[in-house]
Amino acid sequence: MLEIKNLHARTLDIEILRGINLQVAAGEVHAIMGPNGSGKSTLAHVIAGRDDYEVTQGEILYCGQDLLGMEIETRAAEGIFLAYQYPVEIPGVSNKEFLRIAMNSIRKHHGQPSIKRTEFVSLLKENLSRLGMDKSMMDRSVNEGFSGGEKKRNEILQMAMLQPKLAVLDETDSGLDIDALKIVADGVNALRSPERATIVVTHYQRLLDYIVPDKVHVLAGGKIVRSGDKSLALELEDKGYGFLQELALS
Amino acid sequence: MIATENETYQEQHATFQLQFSPAWLVELRQRGFDAFTRLGIPTKTLEDWRFTNIAPLVRRPYALASLAHSDDETTNDEIKALVQQATLDEEFHRLVFINGRYSDEWSLMHDLSVGVVIDNLGNAICDHPSDVQTLLASDHKLDDSTFAALNTAFINDGAFIDIPDGVVLDRPVHLVFLSIGSNHTVSHPRNLIRVGKHSKAHVIESYLGHGDAYFTNAITQVTLEESAELDHHKLQHEQVGALHIALTGVDQRTSSRFRSHYFSFGASLARNELNCVLDGEQIETTLNGLYMPKGDQLMDCRTRIDHAKPHCKSYELYKGILDDRAKGVFNGKIFVHQDAQKTDAKQSNQALLLSDDAVVNTKPQLEIYADDVRCTHGATIGALDEDALYYLRSRGVPAELARKILIFAFANDVVQGVELPAVRRHLESVLLSGHELSEDILSRRT
Numbered sequence: 001m002l003e004i005k006n007l008h009a010r011t012l013d014i015e016i017l018r019g020i021n022l023q024v025a026a027g028e029v030h031a032i033m034g035p036n037g038s039g040k041s042t043l044a045h046v047i048a049g050r051d052d053y054e055v056t057q058g059e060i061l062y063c064g065q066d067l068l069g070m071e072i073e074t075r076a077a078e079g080i081f082l083a084y085q086y087p088v089e090i091p092g093v094s095n096k097e098f099l100r101i102a103m104n105s106i107r108k109h110h111g112q113p114s115i116k117r118t119e120f121v122s123l124l125k126e127n128l129s130r131l132g133m134d135k136s137m138m139d140r141s142v143n144e145g146f147s148g149g150e151k152k153r154n155e156i157l158q159m160a161m162l163q164p165k166l167a168v169l170d171e172t173d174s175g176l177d178i179d180a181l182k183i184v185a186d187g188v189n190a191l192r193s194p195e196r197a198t199i200v201v202t203h204y205q206r207l208l209d210y211i212v213p214d215k216v217h218v219l220a221g222g223k224i225v226r227s228g229d230k231s232l233a234l235e236l237e238d239k240g241y242g243f244l245q246e247l248a249l250s
Numbered sequence: 251m252i253a254t255e256n257e258t259y260q261e262q263h264a265t266f267q268l269q270f271s272p273a274w275l276v277e278l279r280q281r282g283f284d285a286f287t288r289l290g291i292p293t294k295t296l297e298d299w300r301f302t303n304i305a306p307l308v309r310r311p312y313a314l315a316s317l318a319h320s321d322d323e324t325t326n327d328e329i330k331a332l333v334q335q336a337t338l339d340e341e342f343h344r345l346v347f348i349n350g351r352y353s354d355e356w357s358l359m360h361d362l363s364v365g366v367v368i369d370n371l372g373n374a375i376c377d378h379p380s381d382v383q384t385l386l387a388s389d390h391k392l393d394d395s396t397f398a399a400l401n402t403a404f405i406n407d408g409a410f411i412d413i414p415d416g417v418v419l420d421r422p423v424h425l426v427f428l429s430i431g432s433n434h435t436v437s438h439p440r441n442l443i444r445v446g447k448h449s450k451a452h453v454i455e456s457y458l459g460h461g462d463a464y465f466t467n468a469i470t471q472v473t474l475e476e477s478a479e480l481d482h483h484k485l486q487h488e489q490v491g492a493l494h495i496a497l498t499g500v501d502q503r504t505s506s507r508f509r510s511h512y513f514s515f516g517a518s519l520a521r522n523e524l525n526c527v528l529d530g531e532q533i534e535t536t537l538n539g540l541y542m543p544k545g546d547q548l549m550d551c552r553t554r555i556d557h558a559k560p561h562c563k564s565y566e567l568y569k570g571i572l573d574d575r576a577k578g579v580f581n582g583k584i585f586v587h588q589d590a591q592k593t594d595a596k597q598s599n600q601a602l603l604l605s606d607d608a609v610v611n612t613k614p615q616l617e618i619y620a621d622d623v624r625c626t627h628g629a630t631i632g633a634l635d636e637d638a639l640y641y642l643r644s645r646g647v648p649a650e651l652a653r654k655i656l657i658f659a660f661a662n663d664v665v666q667g668v669e670l671p672a673v674r675r676h677l678e679s680v681l682l683s684g685h686e687l688s689e690d691i692l693s694r695r696t
Contacts, residue, residue, distance in 0.1 A: 073649065076644050090635075092662040105646040
């Protein structure tokens with residue numbers, strides 16, 4: 001589904017990604033771990049299309065198409081979803097309307113009619129209760145005044161409503177207590193299917209107890225320095241990220 | 251230079267004064283014209299006109315619009331289209347003025363409660379001369395303004411709304427001012443609104459046009475008696491090319507409540523002055539405004555609140571959204587006079603700049619002569635939030651729609667201040683230019 005080849009990306013001043021290679025097949029869950037500043041979030045945003053980063057080398061194929069040539073909204077409409085580490089507040093736009101506009105924009109991209117109001121409302125209700133969210137949150141402005149945990153749940157709610165093909169979760173576990181973590185993980189697991197793939201970007205192994213990955217990659221210094229199965233995550237937890245510095249330099 | 255432009259107006263005024271009118275009116279107009287001649291066209295050297303170069307537009311040779319009734323089919327189609335465009339709700343009372351003159355043909359009046367007068371000023375001058383004279387004389391500050399004086403010099407028609415004590419007007423009154431025709435026309439509508447004790451009303455003024463560079467010079471005078479309430483809406487949709495100058499003067503008595511909702515979209519140059527005198531205790535005044543110039547438009551919004559007596563509250567929120575090379579001016583004066591203890595005044599103006607070339611000059615001006623008051627003001631200027639734009643796009647929303655949504659969200663609290671759903675819907679459709687969003691977009695913040 002996703003094929004990243006020798007990806008180099010930079011901001012104005014520094015090169016952050018220095019030759020990423022990664023293949024994610026449909027039905028798989030991949031975890032990307034690594035120390036702070038290793039480029040995890042940059043990779044997530046390059047996939048979503050944020051134009052603060054310049055891709056200097058390499059390519060990304062998504063379902064066989066050139067992803068880097070696509071607009072941000074086209075990527076989303078084609079099924080890519082990024083759950084933000086720091087979800088953005090939009091004062092003046094209600095959550096409910098935000099979701100409806102997003103869903104309808106994606107449907108329009110695929111030549112489908114807008115979702116019926118009743119259908120939308122019942123879908124929303126179902127997902128809210130699964131995520132333990134109060135429906136009054138839907139009438140509030142997007143993420144405005146939400147706690148850290150509420151914002152993260154709201155990301156998962158959007159994901160559940162939009163049903164992406166490829167979900168990229170950027171440090172979704174940060175700032176969550178254990179109950180919230182379970183709810184978020186359940187939300188992600190509910191979307192697991194042979195047609196979908198998930199990339200979980202995380203600093204800690206903890207989330208991977210609940211979202212069990214098929215593959216684990218370690219990112220350090222802008223490169224994937226090791227890949228393995230879920231036992232790699234446990235090894236990291238055990239040894240810490242310190243030993244990776246050597247791997248990154250070698 | 252001044253002599254030249256005055257000659258045009260001088261000639262018009264002389265001809266205009268020849269038509270049959272009561273002597274008091276002829277005299278009033280003459281005083282207006284004399285004041286206009288004395289004051290002259292303002293230049294940028296005057297503090298109040300520093301950012302607004304009005305002279306080139308005022309000096310265009312305007313023709314005083316004559317009675318616009320015409321059998322010309324094209325003209326009729328044009329009027330019909332404009333009336334349709336302006337219509338907010340068929341249930342509203344609607345008074346249509348074409349080039350400054352009342353048009354019975356295009357107006358729509360429903361039944362009125364006993365004692366309520368909703369008429370045109372032309373009729374009211376004959377039917378209620380003393381009321382008209384009292385209301386016209388209610389605002390002394392009018393004598394200090396060039397354009398108010400010019401309006402007075404050409405008083406002829408406009409709306410006359412007189413609501414007796416204890417009446418809640420069940421339908422809003424919609425005043426529609428159209429400018430049409432191929433000549434550079436000028437019109438000077440004069441509107442008088444009086445709301446009696448414990449009475450309540452909603453009034454909407456719409457300005458729009460279709461024609462060459464024309465000039466609207468409007469005055470609305472409002473008197474709110476004890477415990478009266480008025481929601482006053484102004485929708486300025488003049489055609490680009492037009493010059494729109496307007497003054498609304500509000501005189502408020504004890505316990506009255508006035509809410510102004512000003513929305514400015516059209517004209518090449520629009521200057522709107524809103525003056526409120528809070529002459530009583532326990533008065534509440536709310537001034538909400540939204541101005542959205544783009545292209546080369548200039549919009550100059552000026553408000554003045556005079557807290558003359560104790561225990562009154564005023565809230566002011568003005569927002570500007572400026573694109574292309576547009577210019578905006580906001581000047582908000584609040585005077586708290588010596589007697590006005592326990593005044594509570596809040597003023598906020600915020601501008602959103604959508605382009606690098608757009609400019610806004612914002613000047614809050616508070617003068618406080620009482621010592622036990624609470625007055626706050628704040629001004630912010632910013633650009634569209636790039637992070638929010640990215641967030642929306644990363645959820646599949648096309649860039650153009652994402653921008654519109656963020657602009658709408660910025661304007662939303664001003665739109666939300668409008669009580670009438672038909673007016674809110676109109677504003678939403680203007681702001682989103684055709685994108686259909688449900689009422690759900692309005693986040694329920696209080």
